[in-house]
Amino acid sequence: MHHHRYWFEAEVARQVLTALDRGDARVEISADLNLSRATFTLQGDALVLDDDNLLQREDLQRIAGKKNRIFLLEGGELVVLESRDEGYYKLVPTAQAPLLEISGVKMHISKGINPFESAGQMAAQVVKKGDRVLDTCSGLGYAALAALRLGARQVVTVERSATVMALRRQNPWSQGLSAPGIQSVQADVGTYICEFGAASFEAVIHDPPRFSLAGELYGVEFYREIYRVLTRRGGLFHYTGNPQLVRRGSSFVDQAVQRLKKAGFTRVEKVPTLMGVRAWK
Incomplete structure (x- = not known):
């Protein structure tokens, strides 16, 4: 019932x-x-x-x-709607869709824009009608839902945390994730991405936790895997978060751009309004 x-x-x-x-x-x-x-x-x-x-x-x-x-x-x-199993996870209300907070860190751009819309804008940077899309760090699934709305034919959305997956089952804004076009996977995307063949996706949305929590998802090896699974002319949107300065005269985002180029991406451009970068194979 x-x-x-x-x-x-x-x-x-x-x-x-x-x-x-x-x-x-x-x-x-x-x-x-x-x-x-x-x-x-x-x-x-x-x-x-x-x-x-x-x-x-x-x-x-x-x-x-x-x-x-x-x-x-x-x-x-x-x-x-909270859990203290592995750190302190909770859903936080906004003027629109809830956001996810993990141990005091908000997992969305929440200043002046709501998380549902910002995820939609990230997806819109790279997703076209008919694309197969990889969403690497699903969270509440807002980017995956946006990709489907944009006409993606299939979205594979990967979330490592069972706690997050349980919370989103209780979030009314995440209910569309059971749609036929979306495949939700609980896995660590760092290893899971290796299971896909080359040129499996036309678009990748990569919105990882902050660097201090998941540094490996900002590394050249992981970027190489993203490059490998993208089709020719496929696009990546990578949320990098606030460009805090790392070393004098060079920012965190600039370093991510350099690593993306090292991984094979030729066209890499910053998207300051969404605190991220776009890269094309």
Whole structure:
């Protein structure tokens, strides 16, 4: 049996508490993290979502008091979407789609642009209709979903962490990942990429964790593998993150560009607005 699922964060909880305090009979909110809006009944001191799910005032107060957390209500149970199994992983609300935070580090460009849109812009740098696409570090899967929307015929999206895969199953914005055109793989892309033949993909989206967490994914050997699996004239978009200075007079991004050229890419250009580079085989 498929339970209804509802998502809440502090801002929405405050809206409901305000409506309760006013004595309103109903309230219009988004109970799926800004994907849609709906009207629900307020009864006594509770928000009634359906026959099995309601939130009492104290539940709402608890949610309102936890900034930067997302709560999932399903089958009468309220859980926080976070995990402390391997570091501290959590989904964080934004004005649009949630982002992933790992041990205090946000895994998306979140300044002034929401993660769903930025992932879409990254994909649009290289993905064309009919492409087979490799998405190396899936995270919440937003880039893979964008590639499919852009007309990719198949997207192979690779995520190393079982924790991340579990969190995204609970994220309404990631639900499209079960679509037929997407193959989700749990693996370390550093070794998994070797299983593909040469010229397997027309486009690669490479949005790795920051250098201090996954330096090998910025190395010339991994870049060579990306080059190998790309078709002739295939494109890579590589998110490099904030170009912090490494050594005097040369930045992190410049060094990544040099390594990409060493790996065989001839045309490499910076895309400052997306904090990354584009490279062509």
